[in-house]
Amino acid sequence: MTTGAATRESYYERTGGHRYKPTAHAGGAWNTDEQHFSPLAGLVVHAIDGHLARRPEPLALARISYDILGRIALDECEITVETVRPGRTIELLEATVVIGGRPVVRARAWLLATLDSSAVADSPHDRLPAPEELGVWAMDDEWDGGYVSSIEVRRTPPTRRGRTAAWVSSPVALVAGEPSSALASYVALVDTANGIAVQQDPTAWMFPNLDLTIHLHRQPRGPWTGLDTTVTFGPSGQGLTSSVLHDADGPVGHAEQILTVRPVT
Template structure:
C-alpha cells in the first residue's frame, strides 16, 4: 500500500469488468478501476502493480529460449505516489547468467519513476529428496469465514478480491485471497505474477491500529520463494509489529494450498492520521 497524500478528485480510469490493467503497447499499461488504492482513491493499490511488474519481467525473458531459471526473490522500492494512471514498465537484465540472473524493472508514471524492482532468478535442480520445511500448512480456504475487507478498507482493489480470514489479535491474522479478475486483459499471467499480485494485501489483513486513526503504509516489499506457487489462492500468515519511534514491520509466511512457498517483508512508516 502506498503512502497517503492529500486526497484529490479521483481520475477516471478505464473500466474493465475483468482485469486490473489493459495493455496500451509493449511497455505501457492502463489501470482499471479494480486497481484503485486503499489509502487514496486516485492512487493504485501496490498489490496488483507488484504482479504486473512480474508479468513484465516474464515477457522480457520470454523472448529467450527456456533456460530453466525461476524467480527466487523480488524486492520492490516504492519511490513515490503511484497515481491511478497510465504506467510504463521497462525491464533490463543487470547480471545475465546460466545459473543465476538479476533483472531490474522500473515503473514510470507521468515521467517520474515510482517503483524500482530487482529480481533474482535461480537455476532449477531436482532437490525433491531433501525438500522440507518446519512451517505448518494453513487451514484450507474453505475452512475460514469470508471477511468483508471493504468494511475496513476502501478502493477498487479491495472490493475486487475474495478474502477468507482468521484474526487472532491486533497485528496477527491468517488469510486466503483470490480474485476472479485477470491481471492484464486478454493475457494469461504466469504463476508467480498471479500469486504476487495479491501479496501486498498483507499489510491490511492484520492491522495493529484502525486505519481511520493511524497511517502505516509500506515503502517496500521483498518476497523470497523456495518453490513455485500454484493455484488461485494466495495464503498469508501475517504478523504486524509497531515500534516506539514511528516504524513498523509486516512479516508474512506465504502459502498456496499445498503448503508454504516463501516469505514477504514490508517496512512501514507509522504515524497518526493526518500527520503526513
Template structure:
C-alpha cells in the same frame, strides 16, 4: 442472435508495448486516485516474464524467480504506467533482472528479481512452517469495511479469527485478470495478491492511523500455484514511526516463502501519499 461470453474484467489494460493503464479495480486503499501496490507488483512480474520470453533461444530458460524486492519511490497515481525491464546480471545458473515503473515521467517503483537454476531437490525438500488450514475452513471477511478502494473490492478474503492485534492468517483470491486479454502466469497472479498482507493483521484502526508500506520483498523456496494466496501475517508497530509486516506465504499445498514490508506509521491527519 448470437450471445457472446462477457469479457473478464482486469486490473490493467495494455496501451502499448511497455505501457499499461490501470482500471478502477487497481484503486488504492489510502487514496482513490492512487493505485494499490498489490496488482502492480504482479504486473511487474508479468513484464519480467515477457522480457525473459524474448531472450535468444541459446540462453538457458530453466530457472525460477527466488526473490523479488520492490522499492516504492513515491505516490503511485492511478494513471498509465510504463515498465522497462533489463537484465543486470545474466548467467546460466543465476540471473538478476531489474524493472522500473514510470508514471508521468517520474520513476515510482524499482524492482529487482533473482532467478536461480531449477533442478530436482525433492529428496531434501522441507520447511518448519506449518501449513495453513484450507481456504474453506476460514470465514469470509469483509475487508472493505476497514479499507477502501477498487482493489479491496475486487478480492475474496477468507480470514481466521485474529488471536491478538497484529496477528492473523488469511487466504486471498481474485476473479479479475491481471492484464485484459492476456494470460498471466500462476506466479504473476499469485504475487499480485501478496501486498494485501499489510491489511490482514491490523494493529490499529486504519481510520485513525495509516501504515502504508514503502517496500515489499518476497523470497520463494517453491513456485506457488493459484488461485489462492495464503498469508500467515504478523504486523509490528515500533515506538518511533516505523513498522513491519511479516508473512509466511502459502498456496493450498503448503508454505512457499516469506514476505516483508516496512511501514511508515502516521496518524491519519498526515498527508496520505508517500511523499
C-alpha cells in the same frame, strides 16, 4: 462481476508495448486516486515474464524486492526490464515503473536455475487451514478502493491485533486479454498482507509500506495466495509486516514490508 473468458474484467489494459492503463479495480486503499501496490507488483512480474520469454533456458524467480519511490497515481504506466547480471544459472533483473515521466517503483529480481532437490525439501512452517475451512471476511468494510472490493478474503479470526492468517483470491484478470503466469497472479495478491492483520484503526493511524520483498523456496500455484501475517509497530514511527507465504500445497516463501507509522491528521 463477470468472470467469463471473453468478458473477464482486469486490473490493467495494455496500451502499448510496455505501457499499461490501470482500471478502477486497481484503486488504492489509502487513496482511491492512487493504485494499490498489490496488482502493480503482479504487473511487474508479468513484464518480467515477457522479458524472460526470449531466454532459451528457463530460470525460476527466487527473490523480488520492490522499492516504492513515491505516489503511484491511478494513471498509465510504463514498465521497462533490463538484465543487470546475466548468467546461465543465476541472473539479476531490474524493472522500473514510470508514471508521468517519473520512476515510482524499482524492482530487482534474482533468478535461479532449477534442479531436483525434492529429496531434501522441508519446511518447519505448518500448513494453513484450507480456504474452504475459513469464513469470508468483508475486507471492504474496513478498507476503501477498487482493489479491496475486487478480492475475496477468507481469514482466521484474529486472536490479537497484528496477527492473523488469510487466503486471498481474485476473479479479476491481471491484464485484459492476456494470460498471466501463476507466479504473476500469485504475487499480485501478496501486498494485501498489510491490510489483513492491522495493528491500529486505519482511520486513526496510517501505516503504508515503502517496500515489498518476496523470497520463494518453491514456485507457487493459484488460485489462492495464503498469508500467515504478523504486523509489528515500533516506538519511533517504523513498523514491519511479515508473512509466511502459502499455496494449497503448503508454504512457499516469505514476504516483508517496512511501514511508516504516523497518526492521521
